Amino acid sequence: MSKTIIITGGAGFIGSHVVRLFVSKYPEYKIINLDVLTYAGNLENLRDIENAPNYLFEKVNILNSDALENVFQEYKPDSIIHLAAESHVDRSILSPLDFVYTNVVGTVNLLNTSKKFWEKDYSGKLFYHVSTDEVYGALGETGFFTEETSYDPHSPYSASKASSDHFVRAYYDTYRMPVVVSNCSNNYGPNHFPEKLIPLFINNVINKNHFLFMAMDSIPVTGFL
Ligand SMILES: NC(=O)c1ccc[n+]([C@@H]2O[C@H](COP(=O)([O-])OP(=O)(O)OC[C@H]3O[C@@H](n4cnc5c(N)ncnc54)[C@H](O)[C@@H]3O)[C@@H](O)[C@H]2O)c1
Structure with missing residues (x-):
């Protein structure tokens, strides 16, 4: 069955790993990569699949609801996999409003656009956040979180993600939009932006830096994942 996924x-x-997986694994699906290309976005991450017939890139800001509507109008997506975010804890401490x-706001924009185009018939649709x-919040020395664990964010980053989770859940409760929210732990691997802990340490070891500090875009980065 053919599907269009943004x-x-x-x-x-x-x-970039999710896009590559879907483009390669589901050649019958149309995969639209929607990204505004902030400092953290890099199309080099996708050079190997950029000419795949089922792959398209749209440079769009999720804060721009007109541009989002144009993309929905053009491609009529069945599903959204929503990863776009400001993701670095240190930056959130310096600039919470971003x-x-x-x-x-970007997540709510995306929810609103999805609702507008899907609400007549939600069958086969999915908003995956x-x-x-x-x-x-913080895990003790032992234990684990479950979906039933109370929300307890402590940084502007986690507070903004918690807020977006509540909006996504609210769109299910209020409008019956089909949604999934997943709350994964830290990821690491190829294409990890060098401000994050593991690539930062590896770079510092390779370059024999004595201090695990470095300045990127004039922001002191101490190495949160
Ligand atoms: N990296 C992790 O370990 C981790 C762990 C748990 C959850 N997450 C979540 O997974 C998602 C992806 O994380 P990541 O580490 O790949 O982030 P990342 O910072 O590497 O990538 C974020 C992407 O979003 C794009 N973007 C940012 N603002 C945008 C906007 N306004 N409009 C359109 N595109 C925009 C950026 O250009 C970039 O390509 C995020 O939602 C993050 O909260 C990440």
């Missing part, structure tokens, strides 16, 4: 944030670290705009386990 993957937001597809030029970022995790998104996180409110992208992670909260990728969130983080950081919405549950």
